[in-house]
Amino acid sequence: MPVNQRLILDVTDNAILQLLQADGRMTTAELARAISMSASSTADRVRRLTDLGAIQGYRAVIDPAALGYTLTAFVRLRLTTPAGKQFFDLLDCTPQIMEAHHVTGEDCFLLKVIARSMPDLEDLTNRLATFGHVTTNLAFRSPVRDRAIPPSADGDDLVAETVARTSDRH
Structure with missing residues (x-):
């Protein structure tokens, strides 16, 4: 899907996305109950999404500190030469680089990085400094992490209501 093209989602699609972000291990049957649809219709919707x-995968959220990565830093890099294959190879093969964003x-x-x-x-x-000027900022703590993506504007209120009702049941 092109970057500037937005999916048009209905309230049910939005509810499915919100619920799966809250609990990616939710079964189709649990999801169907939460949105008041049949399991087969729900499975079809998830497959379509x-x-x-819209759904790009499922993953476990791991605490980096539990694996010994006690430092989180944000590295700002000002390139001195155009970003080439070597730079992107370094980004790809360095697992401590958690996120990389080309910015204005x-x-x-x-870059968001973790270190032991x-x-x-x-x-x-x-x-990283072999490619340009590096400035590093250490994070003392991260009060907001991995926040769920908010629903599309096509029915926010109904989605929030559906998700709240479902959360009350758990």
Whole structure:
């Protein structure tokens, strides 16, 4: 789907997306009960949302600190040469780079990275510095993380009501 094209979703599609973001392990039967539809109709909707690219996958949310990654940093990178294959290869093969965003402003890229220690972070920023000027900001804490994407404007109030009713049941 082109970047500037928005899906037109009805209130049921929005409710499905909100519920699955809250609990990706929800069974089709549980989801069907929550939105008051049959399991087969619900499965068809989920399949369609997946085919359209609205649902891109399911994953477990892991606490980086539980795996020893106690530092989270935001690295701003101002490239001194155009981003080429080597730069994008580094982004792809470095698992500590959690997110990479091409941004406006003085910097070219904003990266969210995790590290086990300051020397680990220093090693990562040194590798990035071969491509340009690096500025690093450490996160003390993250009060908002992995927030669910809000429903589309095509029925926000009804979606919020459906999701709230379902949350009350759990």
